[in-house]
Amino acid sequence: MTASTEAIIAHCQALFDDLDFSAARAWKAAEPGRKVVGFLPVYAPLELIHAAGCLPLGIFGGGDRMEVIHGDAFYQSYICRIPRSTVELGLTGRLDFVDGMIFPFVCDVIRNLSGMWKIMFPDVWTKFFDTPQNFDPEVGGAYYAEELQEMREGLERLTGRPVTDAALRTSIALYNENRRLVRAVYDFRAEAPWKAPASEVYLLMRAGLLMPVEEHNEMLAAWLAAASAEDRPRRDNVRIAIYGSFCEQPPLNLIKSIEMAGCYVVEDDYALVNRFLTEDVPADGDPVQALALAYLTHSVETSCKYVPREEDKGRFHIAQIRKARAEGVIYASPSFCDPALLDRPMIAHRLTEAGIPHISFKYAENSGQMQPIREQAGTFADSLKLWS
Amino acid sequence: MSDVVKEPSMLLQKELIARNYDAITSSRETGRKVSSTFVPGNLNELLLCFGIVNNLPEINAIQNGMRKLSGDYIMTAEKSGHSEDVCTYVKADIGMMGKGNIAPNGKPFPNPDVLLLSYTGCYTFMKWFELLREEYKCPTLMLHVPYEGDGQSTKNMRDYIVKQLKEVIIPGLEEVSGVKFDIDRLREALRNSARAEDDLVWVLEQGKRTPSPIDAYFGGVYYIGPIFTAFRGTTDAIDYYTALRAEVQARVDAGQGPLMPDGTTLSEQKYRLVVEGPPNWTHFREFWKMFSDEGAVVVASTYTKVGGMYDLGFRHDPDNPLESLADYCLGCYTNRNLPNRVEILTKYIEEYQADGLLTNSIKSCNSFSAGQLMMMREVEKRTGKPGAFIETDLVDPRYFSAANVKNRLESYFQMIEQKRRGATRAA
Numbered sequence: 001m002t003a004s005t006e007a008i009i010a011h012c013q014a015l016f017d018d019l020d021f022s023a024a025r026a027w028k029a030a031e032p033g034r035k036v037v038g039f040l041p042v043y044a045p046l047e048l049i050h051a052a053g054c055l056p057l058g059i060f061g062g063g064d065r066m067e068v069i070h071g072d073a074f075y076q077s078y079i080c081r082i083p084r085s086t087v088e089l090g091l092t093g094r095l096d097f098v099d100g101m102i103f104p105f106v107c108d109v110i111r112n113l114s115g116m117w118k119i120m121f122p123d124v125w126t127k128f129f130d131t132p133q134n135f136d137p138e139v140g141g142a143y144y145a146e147e148l149q150e151m152r153e154g155l156e157r158l159t160g161r162p163v164t165d166a167a168l169r170t171s172i173a174l175y176n177e178n179r180r181l182v183r184a185v186y187d188f189r190a191e192a193p194w195k196a197p198a199s200e201v202y203l204l205m206r207a208g209l210l211m212p213v214e215e216h217n218e219m220l221a222a223w224l225a226a227a228s229a230e231d232r233p234r235r236d237n238v239r240i241a242i243y244g245s246f247c248e249q250p251p252l253n254l255i256k257s258i259e260m261a262g263c264y265v266v267e268d269d270y271a272l273v274n275r276f277l278t279e280d281v282p283a284d285g286d287p288v289q290a291l292a293l294a295y296l297t298h299s300v301e302t303s304c305k306y307v308p309r310e311e312d313k314g315r316f317h318i319a320q321i322r323k324a325r326a327e328g329v330i331y332a333s334p335s336f337c338d339p340a341l342l343d344r345p346m347i348a349h350r351l352t353e354a355g356i357p358h359i360s361f362k363y364a365e366n367s368g369q370m371q372p373i374r375e376q377a378g379t380f381a382d383s384l385k386l387w388s
Numbered sequence: 389m390s391d392v393v394k395e396p397s398m399l400l401q402k403e404l405i406a407r408n409y410d411a412i413t414s415s416r417e418t419g420r421k422v423s424s425t426f427v428p429g430n431l432n433e434l435l436l437c438f439g440i441v442n443n444l445p446e447i448n449a450i451q452n453g454m455r456k457l458s459g460d461y462i463m464t465a466e467k468s469g470h471s472e473d474v475c476t477y478v479k480a481d482i483g484m485m486g487k488g489n490i491a492p493n494g495k496p497f498p499n500p501d502v503l504l505l506s507y508t509g510c511y512t513f514m515k516w517f518e519l520l521r522e523e524y525k526c527p528t529l530m531l532h533v534p535y536e537g538d539g540q541s542t543k544n545m546r547d548y549i550v551k552q553l554k555e556v557i558i559p560g561l562e563e564v565s566g567v568k569f570d571i572d573r574l575r576e577a578l579r580n581s582a583r584a585e586d587d588l589v590w591v592l593e594q595g596k597r598t599p600s601p602i603d604a605y606f607g608g609v610y611y612i613g614p615i616f617t618a619f620r621g622t623t624d625a626i627d628y629y630t631a632l633r634a635e636v637q638a639r640v641d642a643g644q645g646p647l648m649p650d651g652t653t654l655s656e657q658k659y660r661l662v663v664e665g666p667p668n669w670t671h672f673r674e675f676w677k678m679f680s681d682e683g684a685v686v687v688a689s690t691y692t693k694v695g696g697m698y699d700l701g702f703r704h705d706p707d708n709p710l711e712s713l714a715d716y717c718l719g720c721y722t723n724r725n726l727p728n729r730v731e732i733l734t735k736y737i738e739e740y741q742a743d744g745l746l747t748n749s750i751k752s753c754n755s756f757s758a759g760q761l762m763m764m765r766e767v768e769k770r771t772g773k774p775g776a777f778i779e780t781d782l783v784d785p786r787y788f789s790a791a792n793v794k795n796r797l798e799s800y801f802q803m804i805e806q807k808r809r810g811a812t813r814a815a
């Protein structure tokens with residue numbers, strides 16, 4: 001019997017709600033010697049972690065369900081919330097089974113958190129993972145391939161086993177499959193958003209960061225099959241894209257509120273890691289080179305990446321908006337998020353030039369008051385309807 | 389307010405900076421090209437090779453902060469859609485543009501011919517220049533300097549920077565300036581840099597003396613002026629640091645403390661502090677006075693290392709020109725990881741025999757600020773010396789609460805006293 005979308009989403013919700021990461025703990029306990037490697041937003045090469053035989057575990061803050069007690073003693077009030085709730089996860093022992101932590105480059109807050117982690121948890125293999133801002137294969141590519149190689153060696157030391165090219169190619173193939181399925185879900189939602197509520201797609205994606213990729217691939221395929229077969233009422237909602245939410249995640253209620261306000265979310269940058277590479281990575285040849293080249297030539301535009309040419313700024317967003325046939329954009333960013341907020345005026349200019357209506361607001365992962373957001377999104381939806 | 393009393397070196401510096409502003413604002417008449425670039429990881433010696441004038445938007449923001457113009461500029465930027473949450477240097481710069489882009493000499497800044505994005509130690513730099521590029525539509529040369537996440541630089545990082553210098557930066561500057569790159573010119577400039585760096589280090593290390601003949605934070609921002617801006621690599625910088633050294637030597641000989649803005653010398657030094665974080669510029673004198681009134685002198689600071697950590701031994705090296713530029717960029721203070729920053733602060737407390745660590749946490753600056761609370765606790769733990777934490781902003785006057793800062797400082801000094809009494813009793 002195939003599972004219903006409801007059953008699949010209920011499973012995802014349970015994983016998402018579980019701040020003790022029981023499923024990942026169980027995975028680790030199932031076989032002696034297994035290791036879990038956490039990673040923060042926005043992008044890490046999960047293929048490497050997988051090829052090392054480890055479970056990549058997405059650590060995306062504590063959301064609105066976790067009370068931050070210790071974390072606030074680590075951060076001033078004008079710093080976003082994700083680092084403090086991440087520190088809270090660490091200090092409350094919720095990550096005590098995590099053997100390694102990868103802090104990818106996204107901004108100086110997460111960058112500095114990598115060093116704090118080294119001090120706080122000296123027994124955890126902690127890696128700041130830098131990606132190139134020069135996209136010439138000979139320059140940034142050569143640097144990046146070597147960085148990947150260093151990460152590979154770090155993982156080898158962590159596990160005591162080599163990460164072979166063959167294993168890496170297998171992992172790349174599995175993640176290609178994951179990327180294809182993730183794209184299929186996004187395409188499906190853009191096609192029939194009433195059958196794929198944003199909050200459900202979100203849970204489906206977040207759950208994928210908490211389980212082995214093999215399992216997630218099965219789950220995505222099952223969800224696609226179930227969702228296509230289901231009938232759901234179609235509302236007179238407008239189609240919108242959401243940007244600015246690539247790091248600290250909004251509370252699930254915020255995503256639901258946007259929908260309830262009359263918006264179908266047909267494109268977003270939530271939990272971008274599984275869509276960061278936009279095309280398949282070649283699963284033959286040198287796998288490290290393949291990963292490096294994919295990053296340089298086929299990855300999304302987002303605030304942690306430099307855009308070398310002025311004329312390309314925002315181009316990716318516009319193309320995605322057109323592809324998903326979004327009628328407007330909500331630029332929703334975490335409070336105090338320099339990357340999102342410094343980018344916002346530039347992206348807003350591009351949207352205006354392209355005639356795409358947009359609004360913006362800020363949130364925190366523990367925002368509780370949804371009424372103002374519902375009102376703002378509702379007014380935006382009404383205005384889109386009026387002018388379409 | 390009475391005039392600030394200045395040392396001869398300060399006057400020399402003032403003249404240097406005025407000359408640079410004149411070079412920038414007259415560039416259209418002189419035909420010289422102008423670049424905008426940042427202080428940390430700046431490539432001044434390279435710009436000199438191409439005859440390009442160096443305009444530093446951070447320095448403009450500081451100038452505007454000290455001249456009480458930045459508040460208005462920031463509001464202008466916020467009105468045009470920039471978030472209240474982001475770095476105020478960026479907004480002060482963008483707001484200044486909105487108000488005619490007037491340099492401190494009263495003449496309009498020309499549009500830059502090139503944005504040299506030396507991306508060292510701060511994420512915001514990247515966005516800042518994307519924002520300026522949108523405005524100026526001029527060539528932008530990105531030099532990506534990787535962060536020393538694991539506590540040291542690697543060969544890969546260095547090679548990457550050298551390659552970018554060769555493939556991107558040098559050809560880009562040749563194109564902008566029409567001048568062919570001459571490595572011997574670069575070597576000459578690097579030789580000049582190293583000489584000035586030697587003298588700067590000597591000056592900064594005098595903070596180890598009792599009484600300290602320098603204030604390494606409020607005075608320190610003057611000492612680093614020429615070398616952090618448009619003069620590293622010039623003979624002007626050599627002359628400035630020779631003069632500064634002589635001045636400090638004279639104070640050492642006389643057993644005197646540093647000169648205060650009111651013309652007195654702070655020779656009665658009750659508290660010796662290490663300060664982490666940039667200063668506030670909008671209330672710079674008031675802030676300084678809160679220290680000097682209490683007899684507190686800053687013996688070492690990290691802000692004076694954002695444009696290079698020469699005191700840890702680095703010197704620009706004419707024999708390895710591009711490699712040494714790479715090493716310079718990698719080693720700037722905010723490009724170092726937190727364990728490293730904690731080690732540096734601990735070392736300062738010990739070597740400069742300080743009473744403790746004061747952190748001035750800047751609302752704008754995630755690069756400096758994210759993690760400072762923990763750093764302070766770590767340093768306290770390692771040195772047994774008390775720390776204190778104050779919060780201000782660089783150039784946004786809305787975030788300087790004089791009463792709060794003063795209270796904090798007073799209780800901190802009391803805490804140091806108590807600690808001393810405790811130590812005496814225990815002895």
Ligand code: SF4
Pocket residue numbers: 080081082083106107108109110247248334336337338339340
């Ligand atoms: S939410 Fe923004 S500022 Fe905070 S860590 Fe993430 S990218 Fe950095």
Ligand code: SF4
Pocket residue numbers: 475476477478509510511512513752753754755756782
């Ligand atoms: S964030 Fe800090 S280092 Fe970066 S530009 Fe602003 S003040 Fe300077």
